[in-house]
Amino acid sequence: MAQPDMKMSANPSMDFTSLLEGEDRDKVKEILAEKAQPGEEKSSDCKMQKQMSRISTEASVGTEEEANPCFQYEAVNLDVPVVIVASEIHPWSKSGGLAIVAGQYAYNFAVRGHRTMAIAPMYDDYEGAFYQCTKSFEIFGAHHEVRYFHHYQSYGDGKGCDYVFVDHPSFRRPGGLYHNLSDNQEYSDNLFRFALFSLAALEVPVAIELGGAPCYGGRVMFVANDWQTGLLPVYMVHRHRAFGNYNEARCMYVIHNLGYQGCYPLRLGLPGTKQFDNFAQLGLPFAALGDLLYQYPLHERTFPGDTGETLNLTKGAIQCCDRLLTVSPTYAEEIRSAEGGFRLHDFVNAKSYFLAGILNGIDASWDPVTDDTIASKFSSEKLSGKKVCKRFLQRKLGLQEDEDACIISFVGRLTDQKGVDLIGACVHWLMEDHKDGMSNVQLIMMGNGEEHLGNMLRWAESSWKGRVCGYWGFNPHTEREIIAGSDLFLMPSRYEPCGIPQMCAMKYGTIPLVHATGGLKDSVRSFYTEPETATGFHVWPLNEDSLKKVIFDAMSIYFKQPEEFQKMIERAMVQDFSWPRAIDDYERHFDWTMADPPFWGRP
Template sequence: MEPKMLANPSMDFTNLLEGDLKEEVMKELKKDPEAQTANSPESKLSRISTEASVGEVTKSVNSFQYEAQNLDVPVVVVTSEIHPWSKSGGLAIVAAQYAYNFAIRGHRTMAIAPMYDNYDGAFYQCTKSFELFGGLHEVHYYHHFQNYGEGKGCDYVFIDHPSFRRPGGLYHNLSDNQEYSDNLFRFALFSLAALEVPVAIELGGAPCYGGRVMFIANDWQTGLLPVYMVHRHRAFGNYNHARCMYVIHNLGYQGCYPLRLGLPGTLQYDNFAQLGLPFAALGDLLYQYPLHERTFEGDSGETLNLTKGAIQCCDRIVTVSPTYADEIRTLEGGFRLHDFVATKSYFLVGILNGIDASWAPEKDKTIAETFSAEDLSGKRLCKRHLQRKLGLKEDDDACILSFVGRLTSQKGIDLIGSCVHWIMEDHKDGLSNVQLVMMGNGEEDFGHMLRWAETTWKGRVCGYWGFSPQIEKEIIAGSDFFLMPSRYEPCGIPQMCAMLYGTIPIVHATGGLKDSVKSWYTEPDTSTGFHIWPLNEDSFKKVIFDGLHLFFREPEEFNQMRRRAMAQDFSWSRAIDDYERHFDWTIADPPFWGRP
């Protein structure tokens, strides 16, 4: 069924909300999540949260199991965003975890990111110039050191240039949702400048890192880093002892720019020549769209694809779950680059991300009541608190289904919308005492769907068009099931958090969702959730029905599943052990010298 829209979609959303939620939503709708800076109140809260979670992680340092062979090799994380200084999505959180965990593991560690604003505690180091796009461009380097104790810490390096400082989002203008026209220049400059830091800058007066380092480059914004390393550095005998791991967090975003090759004297029209790369590098960066995807007569389909260049030139490809590593080698999941990934399969690995130790219901002071797998009584109080806060009917016996995520079709919110009437109105063989909570930012049509659902079933549905980290925690703690019908999901973090809080995930069997959730259909004795397969409306309804059956009619089996879910190990120490193995194998292999 198609969700009906409100008669007046522009009506004041705040009238549809009750109690504390109304105030929370108004705060959230005024925020621009991509424009937050280190000086904003939200960032200060993020810093406190980060420090708290770092303190918790320190207690579990000894949980590393793998004996790394190359702890003397420094790690250099290069990322376009890093929590808490800059954030548009999960990349910032993962990059921050790299920076912290590799330092705790024993590596000398550096994290390099653009400087999008003035950052407290970051001190000027030096200035360097780079010839790029027909001009000489000065960048300023700033340094901040975070001390984690016992002689361990991370050097955070921020690269400042006017092109990074924009009033809108990090990568696009939020007012019209258009990518910045100079992004190729911005991130080429960032990659070039980042490669200078280990060998040329003494941070805080300490010795340079040197040329024997492990770079961890993340997503398309750093795709040129391994290309520059191969064609501008290794070609002249530099960085021969360094290695570069390229981490694909989401292959759906690749950094594609129409190729323009100019004649001598017309370099302003030649975006490849302006990158400062030898002509041999063009083969690594060039991607040509097939005929049926070209947009006009005479279109050659030739593009510069930064992700393709990184795949071709890096020493090892890493992605964020084992299943996603398989999917990106297929026509369906490879977003046109599947053949290039498959060709380099020997150097490909999928490592499931972790979550930080602040996600622990037995000691989480941000939820209504702490609880554990041995004593779930606190979860019942969290449910009551959630119902009261979101204006739902207070009912211990009701089953709460929840969704938190971006309001986009990739996350499957349209599939939830098509099933809302069935969830709320169908008798379902008596399994009908159900409440639904949906929260997220994103596309306007889906926001209207949230409003429609809440007004249609007031007291049984909350549609929160906005985002609050605190309410996210409360939703996860107070719900019984967590819905993630994502069409694709490289890793996914919410389903892991949900399991640790005894909230059973219902997920599409894809990517990291498949890897992290053991399905009741295939592994009933060890299951921690439910897989939807194939992903369609009928399958989704069947899985929800089976989950409700377990919740209402087999509560002991449901609680056993809850306890198994809460016992899962999603710690970063597990993930870092896997990274260390691949560090050792990558360092043992010869460096990539370029295509023959």
Template sequence: MRGHRTMVVAPMYEDYEGATWLADKDIFFFGGNHRVKFYYQKKVHDAKSGAATDYVFVHLDCFRRAGGFYHDTNGEYGDNLFRFGLFAMAALEAPLCLNIGGSTYGDKVLFMANDWQAGLLPVYLAHKFRPHGTYASARCIFVVHNMGYQGTYPWSEDFLSNLCLPESARNDLFHVFPEHMRAWELDKGECINLTKGALITCDRVLTVSKNYAYEITTPEGGFLLQDVCRGKGIYLAGIQNGIEDTWDPSSDKLIAANFDATDLAGKEKCKTFLQEKLGLNQDPSVALIGFVGRLTWQKGIDVLQDGVVDWLLKDEGNGVTGSVQLIFMGNGDANLSEWLKNIEIQYKGRVCGYAGFCPKIERYMMAGCDLLLMPSRYEPCGIPQMVALTYGTLPVVHATGGLKDSVKDARDQDPAVREVANGYYVLPLASDKMKEVLWSALETFHKNPEEHKRLVRNGMAVDFYWPQAIENYEKHIDYTLADPPLYRM
């Protein structure tokens, strides 16, 4: 953050080039001592001013796994509570014990804890450190990136002692699932919920978009914690994430041709390049529609599977449907991956079903597609729609979370909204509604190209880069440091 000495603390999932050993620290946890190794790397942002960020990596053998960060094909790792509980303890020790550049950070700091993986940090701050006079001037902002993942584990009476927490922390962490969500008849639904603990004990809650800050206070978006979120009151806010300034079609060296809002000729070249690259028929007149995302229930690709794709590709002589090509890229559900492969075979030259992920192809899609589909059932922020708008690709989105904040609907009843429109809303999220909205988008593309280009230019005019978001974060940091601790024991 600008003007602040900044440390990023993250698990060391693998060996990182340039990261060197800094210190060891023995931490008592789960009934025994564990030696934590801290590795360090400095990232200089501006050599002239000396602006830099300190990166600290927490090395533990339990972070080295052959599968994903949190799970493998068999499900979530059984020791995640241990892994990320010890990580939270290590993150709290880092400012106190690590000598970086000749001094430690000390205990007058602000922590920004992200999601359930760091959920125990504000709990430790409130129940373990502050009561003993350490971190009395420190504050913690908890950032919610996705309320659908909370870090819940079946309750055990030895949890508090294993986690080195006093009895006073019980109610902050203890959570009971309703009967319809329990696994078997004798299941009491009792669990430890790391996100609940963080929401209660932190000094402020931020989400990754303004609309998502509201949604987590509702039964639909709160995932059983809506009352806790509502209880934060004025200490709950949302800040839309930004995109990196490397996403710029006027200077991007990785795309087929550069372009900007005043001259879109380069975008047509990017479209032709994309079609050729992915084995699609080279036809500039078709509407090239893309989807990039995980193949999961959250991302809503099953809505497209429910008759939308076949309808889009069927030429009924109306000048709208049929003149379409589709690109799907994502990994996840095995059945959906198989579906992508099958529709590519069925519609050879008209559909690309890319079961996987390639950042180069993603960039080509952002530059070359005409429309981007984001039918997410919920989307806390969403990055693809902001990149797409920057590259002149109109998003067709479910009106939820950060999608609603960044996309303005061309079909809105308010003329003032239509004047600045840059995409299309689907609401409610259903296959029939998706067809209705896509008909409007495709009819505009094929029969009113000047209006389509107006929407494109509207999208390219919006500033989605990080400096704007950083200013809002700095404001909330100042607010939080100026206030007394919000949590009272």
């Protein structure tokens, strides 16, 4: 496996820092010296996760420059507290992008002016989180005590967020947050774990004085995220509103990826044997069963006597929430289709009047004008620094140092969903085909994931040493350097609810080539349909031949129309992908949701 940060140029006497002046030159030399330290990239996965956590934390909390973010929409319900409920939140827990988004919700709603709370499970001991109280809940045939811990984080000007962590032994596992990393199997008690979490979260606003401050009360806006919180709106409707509680509260349910739904058997055990009734363990009235029940069609049932009856937590949330949101407008349309709805499209369509998609933002640390972590800062008006970033990247990753080469990169999970297999199918063509004289190409691929795709990265690098870097692993700092120094960025995802890397790439003047799906389609204006305002290229339909054609077209502009390519870079870099822009849209739906009556349940 390649160790990118340890690679140096074949010609170490070449000092490209001479391209810079003063402080910038000193900064680059300092970075190179750090990267030359032996064994840096041989850190364990745990160390990499800690590195990732620190960097992402700095990004998600915000900077002094963000103290007064530019919100445009004049919200009318700033007096209503926001309660974010998520199964992970940065910097305390993270398995993917959900943690980053939840952290951004917590920061931006607080800075916006709401009294803000964020609730997550407590997977470990968290420094600065103080014990508040203990409460007991009866589910799964027993009373279970949870402990609540509180951490207040100030963002200045009297604004801040109450972070609340729900502690129970079931959350503390040596493996991943949701599954055992050793065998990649989901924890068998996940239904219990997240049912308990949802019940405990609903208790906080009305029953716990955090740090001695008054309770939030029953007039709040819950923002529940993905299947792990799918039971929260179900419990709200059937256990609270049914008895006159939370009638003034609302719940917005955000789907980050409908491919993960939280499906569990209605009954455990084979037909004809003693069966365990999962629904009966949830402490819900019988009326809630209709909201949670999903029955697989005959052709998808797995054994004789299988009724196909399951509890689907996402279906329950869709049925019971007051407003349904996704992380991009196109994805909101895709989940209404049979192909993109993963069997729940009929229920999504039934809720379509309350459905909308809001494109996620990226935090202010993704800005080449102020980014101290890359080799040289640059802007859309002064792109010379990007050339320095490119030369630095080539030297660091052991690629041939050639500023005329077109660097094409991919950073992401090594899964078929991300289209990595399609990139692999194009590698030989990229490296060996004449392509009308456009053969001066370099390829960088970095990511964690499936072994056969990791082996493809190894094969590509060993076959074209000096032109291909294949790194099976992940380092967030190297990710920034790849994005800053590349010319083209590949994202041929088969589906992508939102996507963040393509937005980061555009901010750094790296032109994205993306499948026309979900947030990729929403954030990238395609050269094929909008040539005068294009910021990238859409791949459609998604297959090997189509991807090759789009790469060829992008390289044609890079090599043969450099002035047009530079205009595309400039357009890409000046776009607004900030979180304040996204939060303005959330505030609009916030106001509309508060104006509507609450969902009382189905007759």
